[in-house]
Every structure is written in C-alpha cells, then in structure tokens.
Amino acid sequence: MHNCVPRVFWAAALAAALALDAGAAKQTVKIAYIGPLTGGVSANGIGGRNSADLAVRLRNADPKARYRYELVSLDDECKPNIAVQAATKAASDNSVVAGVTHYCSVAAIAAVDTYHKFGFPAVVWGAVLPDITYRNNYAEVHRVNGTMINQNDVAAKFMTGLKYKRWVIIHDTTDYGKGHDKYFTEYLTKYGGQVLGRFGVTADQQDFTAELTKAKELKPEVIYFGGLTPIGVRIRSQMERLGIDAVFEGTSGIKSDSYIDGLGKLAEGSLSFIEGAPWEKLPGGLYFIGKYAQQKYDQGPEAYGPFAFTAAGLIMDVIEQVGPNRRKVIEELRKTRDRDSIVGKISFDDHGQNVVPLITKYVVQDGKWVVWEDSEYASGRRKLK
Amino acid sequence: MSALPGIASIAAMALYAAFFLHAESQAQVLGLVALAVVGVPVLARVGWIARTATSLEAHPLAARSASVAALAATIALFHDQHFVMLMLASVALYSVACLGLTLQFGYAGVVNFAGAAFLGVGGYTSAVLGPHVPHALVLLIGGLLAALVGSILILPILRTRGHYAALITVAFGILFRSFVEVNDALGGPQGLQVKGMNLFGWELNSPLRDLSFYANYVFVGLALAAAAFVLVRRLERSWVGLNLDAVRLDETAAAVFGIDVARWKILAFTCGNFFTGIAGAAYAMMTGFVAPNSFTFGDSLILVSIVLLGGLGSAWGVPLAAGIVLIVPEKLQALQEYRFLLYAMLVIVILLARPQGLIARPAREYFPK
Numbered sequence: 006m007h008n009c010v011p012r013v014f015w016a017a018a019l020a021a022a023l024a025l026d027a028g029a030a031k032q033t034v035k036i037a038y039i040g041p042l043t044g045g046v047s048a049n050g051i052g053g054r055n056s057a058d059l060a061v062r063l064r065n066a067d068p069k070a071r072y073r074y075e076l077v078s079l080d081d082e083c084k085p086n087i088a089v090q091a092a093t094k095a096a097s098d099n100s101v102v103a104g105v106t107h108y109c110s111v112a113a114i115a116a117v118d119t120y121h122k123f124g125f126p127a128v129v130w131g132a133v134l135p136d137i138t139y140r141n142n143y144a145e146v147h148r149v150n151g152t153m154i155n156q157n158d159v160a161a162k163f164m165t166g167l168k169y170k171r172w173v174i175i176h177d178t179t180d181y182g183k184g185h186d187k188y189f190t191e192y193l194t195k196y197g198g199q200v201l202g203r204f205g206v207t208a209d210q211q212d213f214t215a216e217l218t219k220a221k222e223l224k225p226e227v228i229y230f231g232g233l234t235p236i237g238v239r240i241r242s243q244m245e246r247l248g249i250d251a252v253f254e255g256t257s258g259i260k261s262d263s264y265i266d267g268l269g270k271l272a273e274g275s276l277s278f279i280e281g282a283p284w285e286k287l288p289g290g291l292y293f294i295g296k297y298a299q300q301k302y303d304q305g306p307e308a309y310g311p312f313a314f315t316a317a318g319l320i321m322d323v324i325e326q327v328g329p330n331r332r333k334v335i336e337e338l339r340k341t342r343d344r345d346s347i348v349g350k351i352s353f354d355d356h357g358q359n360v361v362p363l364i365t366k367y368v369v370q371d372g373k374w375v376v377w378e379d380s381e382y383a384s385g386r387r388k389l390k
Numbered sequence: 391m392s393a394l395p396g397i398a399s400i401a402a403m404a405l406y407a408a409f410f411l412h413a414e415s416q417a418q419v420l421g422l423v424a425l426a427v428v429g430v431p432v433l434a435r436v437g438w439i440a441r442t443a444t445s446l447e448a449h450p451l452a453a454r455s456a457s458v459a460a461l462a463a464t465i466a467l468f469h470d471q472h473f474v475m476l477m478l479a480s481v482a483l484y485s486v487a488c489l490g491l492t493l494q495f496g497y498a499g500v501v502n503f504a505g506a507a508f509l510g511v512g513g514y515t516s517a518v519l520g521p522h523v524p525h526a527l528v529l530l531i532g533g534l535l536a537a538l539v540g541s542i543l544i545l546p547i548l549r550t551r552g553h554y555a556a557l558i559t560v561a562f563g564i565l566f567r568s569f570v571e572v573n574d575a576l577g578g579p580q581g582l583q584v585k586g587m588n589l590f591g592w593e594l595n596s597p598l599r600d601l602s603f604y605a606n607y608v609f610v611g612l613a614l615a616a617a618a619f620v621l622v623r624r625l626e627r628s629w630v631g632l633n634l635d636a637v638r639l640d641e642t643a644a645a646v647f648g649i650d651v652a653r654w655k656i657l658a659f660t661c662g663n664f665f666t667g668i669a670g671a672a673y674a675m676m677t678g679f680v681a682p683n684s685f686t687f688g689d690s691l692i693l694v695s696i697v698l699l700g701g702l703g704s705a706w707g708v709p710l711a712a713g714i715v716l717i718v719p720e721k722l723q724a725l726q727e728y729r730f731l732l733y734a735m736l737v738i739v740i741l742l743a744r745p746q747g748l749i750a751r752p753a754r755e756y757f758p759k
Contacts, residue, residue, distance in 0.1 A: 042727040051727055079723050085581055086684045089677040090476060090720065093604075097472035111580055115679035118583075122595075123472075134580060180578050 052307030085115030151362030185231030289347025404460035482611030490665030496703030498658030499638030512670025536667025581681025701747025
C-alpha cells in the first residue's frame, strides 16, 4: 500500500482523462497470472496460464473493451517461498492491478498475507484448501473454484435427497481425510442425515476388519469414505468380504481409473464428488475449448484451465466497470453475485469464496466413472443399494 | 599498486547490478546477461581482472569500504522497491547459509547435500517458537537446533567417506522433508505461518519511513552475513583453518601428523549447520511461511551450487554466486517455463569458463609479506 495510493490516483486521473478523449488509444492495464510453470505440476500451471492468456486475448479482440490488457505471468514453482516472491513482485508493481493466482494450496496459503499487505486483489483459480479464503478475512483474496467444503455440501445434499438416512464415516487421518470428515458431518447434520459412527484409519492401513465389523453392527445405509484410492480399494473389497450391504460413497480422492482397475466389478455403484467438471459438462465448455483450440497453444488447458479463464475474465469485467484501481476492484469483486461464467454462476460469500462452485457427481457404471446425470442410476434403470 | 582498479571494478559491478535489478523486459535482461558473458572473459583476457584482484588484495580497507559503499548505494537506489529488497535480503540470508556450507565442504571437506533441511530446522523453529520467545533468541535457538540435529547426523558421516557420506546427507534431507510432511503438529504438507521478525521491540514488518519493509530484513540479513563472513574469514586464516585444510586435503596425512580428523570435521559441520539454521530462521520470518515444499533436495542443490559457483572455500564468491543463483532465475521470469533451461545453461557456461568458481579461493599465504 505504501506509495501506491498517489500513483493509483494518477492512474485513475489518467484513465478519466483518456475516457474524455474518446479518440485516444486504449490505456494498457496489466494483470498478473501466478502458477507453477516449472516443476512437477507445471502442466496444470501452463494450462492455467494459457487459459488466462486466452481470456486476455479475447478481451483485447473485443472493440468494446475500454482498456487493452496485458498478462504478466509469474512462476511460483509450487513452493511457498517462491510464491511469496512472485506475489511480492506482482503486488508491489503498481502497474499490475490484480492477479489470477495459484494452483497449489501451499503456495496460495503462503501468499495471501502478501496480497493483504499490499492491498492487491487476487482471485485464486486452482488451490482447494479451505483456509486460503477462510482462515483470515482478507478483502483482497477471492476464489472461483470450490473447496472440500463445497464438495461435501453437494455430496450431503445429494445423498439425503436420495432418501438415505444412516451413515458410517471412515476417513484417513491426514488433513485431507479429517477435513472431509469434518465438513461432511457438518452438512449431513444440516440436511438431516445421521452419523452412526466414525472411524479414523491410517493412510497405509491394510486390514479394516475391526472397523468394518463394528460398522456392520451399526447397519448403515451408506459408508462414506474420506481418503484416497489405495485404501478406498481395500475398504470396498473388505466390505464385500464381510457382507456389508451399503452404498460406498467416496470423495474426490477415489475418482481415478486405478480405483476401478483395483476393484473390477465391485466398483459398480461407487460414488465420488469432485470440484470442476469435464469441459463437455461446463456451461461454457464448448465455447472455451473452441476458442482455446484456435490459439494453438502447445499444451491443453488441464482440469483447472477453465477456472483460470474465468478468474481472468472476472477481473477484467470488474476493471471495465470501475477502472484500474485496486481498491475499487476489491470492492467490486466482493459484490460479485450470480455472475454468469463458463463454469456456471459465481457468487462470492463474505470471505470471497465462490459459494456456487461447480461440483460434479460421478458413479461407477460398467467399469467407468460416469457423470451421475448421464448414468442409468439417475434414469432409474439401475439402483444403488 | 594503486587501489583504483579495485574500486573502479567494484563500482562497475554495483552499476551492473543496479541495471540488472532494474531491468524488466526480456530484451534488457538478456542483453545484460549477454554483456556479462562476453564482457567478463574479455576483461580477463586484457588482464583487468588480475589487476583488480591484486589491487583489492593490496588495499583490504579500500576494498571493504568500496563494497560497503556500493551496497549502501544499491539499497538507497531501490529503497522503496519491495521486490528488489526482498531479493537482496534473500541473497544476504542465503549467503549466511552458504558460508556455513563453505566451512563444511570448502574447508573441512565434509559434504552436505542436506542444506535445505538445516534451513528447514531453523524455519520450523521460527514457526513454532516465534509467537512465544523473543525473536533474537529464536534466531539463536534455530541455529543451535540445526547444530544439534547435525551433531546426530555427523555420526554416520564420520564413519563413511566420499560418495557414501554424501549419500547419507541426501538421505537425511529426504528424511527431514518426509518428517515434516507427515507431522501434523508441524502443519503437515500445508506448512505453518510464521510471524514477522521483531527484534527488541523493532517490528520488521512495519516500514521505516518510506523504505520498503523488506529493507529491514535487508539490514538484518546483511548484519548476519557480515558477521558470518568475518567469522569465516578469521577461521580460515587461523590455525583452525589450517587444520581444516589439512583434513580436507589428505585425511591420512593429517592423522599421521597428529590432527584429530573427527574433531575438526565435527567442528566444521556443527558450526556450518549453526549458520544455516540461523539463516533459515530469519528467512522464514521474512517470507512468513514454512512448508515442506521449500526444503526439497532441489533446494539443497541450490545451496550447493551457490558454493560451487562462487568457488569452493571462497568466502567472497558466496555472496556473488548467491546473487546470480537467486536473482537471475527471477529476472528470467519473462521466459516463463523456459527460464530454468536458460539459467542452467548459463551456470554450465560459467563453470566451463571458470572451473574454479567465479572467485577462486587464493592459495594460503604461509608467510605474510
């Protein structure tokens, strides 16, 4: 914030002067993109960069746009210390108005303090850790993609909607598993489901007979599992051996082909919920993929590309409205309600978290993960237990 | 021999550094890199670098004053630019850590491929103790804990040599990372927040006048680096340094002459880790966050590459190499995903041209003139 107020004032004054002079060339406004461009998850980072770049190019091609936009891309290497560096670089540069920031949770959670310090509006496009928006109440930080909170909200609502009442929860004892346990229980209680028992298991546990025997006595209708594929496979197969006749409801952690490979026929009817959706299912997916293909980028947008595209678009929409002024951009971003985007409606809550993020429900049908709405389970031809 | 060539060279380097830090566009950065890659060998060919070196050696006071003046000018020039200040502070703190490594494998010949783990020990100390303990003490404890952890690691290192000792440190680095990753009390994979530094009531995260708040960390970092530098140089010149050199050059011969090899290795390793721990503690307070991702094997290699690039055992080379290793990749951000490719090529070119490192350690003078 230091020193930036007068310059932002000048920028705003300049913008006003330019707006008066209708014939003048468009003012250039910079926005930042930060993601992992090198290292193990660079495919996602480059996909996000290309998607944000696509949003900027489309906007610049639009004659009605008030400004010309320039994307400044920075690499956070998926490391917290480098993320703070990149965040400082973007946020301390007064010519950069806002940022589309971070795929990795660990990078995002480290950088939010920097955004707050510099009063830099940031829209997270890929990191899923709830704390990024919820630990502090930083007006600067927003997020267009969902978190495990939203995932469990959707999961609990959906399952209670199918008239299930009695759950047993099994979760691994990592942050991931414990988080799922916490939020699923919270929403299940809200929607009227009942948790009969819960079991924490370690992430490398082999034998679940003890837990499952107790679970069987409780006669649940659904076994909810918060954890990753390897133990998901073991639990599902040992359920069968013990003769537990319940629906197996997983989380994003088991939505993988290896889950089906590991279980074969037993995988049939398992459920999973994940943030985002295949592009075919996005409201604007076809439009996005079409435009993306036209630009001939070397690499695909990856799963979170549409969110980076959306975040960049949202920032530019707001700048079009209020001008390239960080404070005003923050105020206006906060007011985002029911705004249409290619990933569906966007509404920020008082922590800047998108509360209607896209969650997709999947069910295993004939050895494939099928979107619930397209499955024979939804059409009534098959039945879950 | 006059002091002029030395002072002129330091001034030129400061000017170059200022231009480099200021450069934004891809063309400017690449132009400056190319200038250095072409210019430095030309200067070496015409004998300017040798003249600079003799001039600086002949006038140590002038050399130090000119370096301090150059640094002060750089700081004054960039005082309100947060990013530049952050990078300068990082260079200073990494220099502290790498001076520690210089003690270890520059002098005593004890390899350490787990530098990042010791940085991590310091960093996590800051995260855990920061809210409860005065921060000057936290820095000290960070260093002491790193030394303590190192004193366990030294046991297997003393029993092995060469590649085997190196492998042990590699394994330890991986062990450290896995340990913090699975440890819930230490934040697991998501890491921990660290409070900003507060030294005797001086809150470093609040800016002094119109300086960037990172300038405060530059001052602290430079103070630490200066202290480490002086200490390492004194050690090198003293009989301690003589013993360490003997141990590195030939363990058997050293033992034959009655030098307790294990003792000197322990001393160098422990002192080095103490430096690294302090640097890690300060660095964590500056960036405000620690997570296992920052302390990977790759980060240890960065520390090692600073020491090798600067010149093994060369204390002057460390800050220069730290500057190159930390700032060049940042400046190459414009190249996006290709930046490490170019950066790696640059390092290889430097080492091809100067296999002894940028500023090779001069031969010891046994009989001062």
